[in-house]
Amino acid sequence: MLLTGCGKSAEGKSGKCKGHGGGKRCTEPGCEKGAVAGPVQKCVAHGGGRRCEEPGCSVSAVGGSGRCKAHGGGKRCSDEGCGKSAVGSSGKCKAHGGGRRCEEPGCTKSAADSFGSASGPPRCVSHGGGRRCAEQGCDKGAKGPNGFCKTHGGNAPAAVAPAPAQPAKAAAPAVKTTAKV
Secondary structure (H helix, E strand, O other): OOOOOOOOOOEHHHOEOHHHOOOOEOOOOOOOOEOOOOOOOOOHHHOOOOEOOOOOOOOEOEHHHOEOHHHOOOOEOOOOOOOOEOEHHHOEOHHHOOOOEOOOOOOOOEOOOOOOEOOEOOOOHHHOOOOEOOOOOOOOEOEOOOOEOOOOOOOOOOOOOOOOOOOOOOOOOOOOOOOOO
């Protein structure tokens, strides 16, 4: 069964490509993604495929390098002296113009959400892109996993137990001095 508009080859007996449900599926309960070739029959997110060769790293390897993006795998930025990971087809990192750009006229910043939002095209955080602060009435960009902007505690370090209250020190008794004239 061919799906209209899909030019990818069919996988297995289903007659569908992996993206439309063909081929082997991940064996993780509840996961519908395609399994990556290998002994575990899982998708990349659940441990399928090659892993980074860096000791202690369990992230997926990118490209033929055998390493994840953080450890030098995949394409690198083409700007001289930059070792960051390239984004998209430009061959550059986000800082040097790679990836989607904000579509606000005159803005050259990187788009915070590469697919745009329900309200329109991709935009940088300054122009309304990305997640917004969860504080009611605040429209700033959210920082970190808690969903708040910096003003409302976003990207704050883990909660630290408050220091035990120190007992109030008793005031030193006043010393009366009498001056002899």
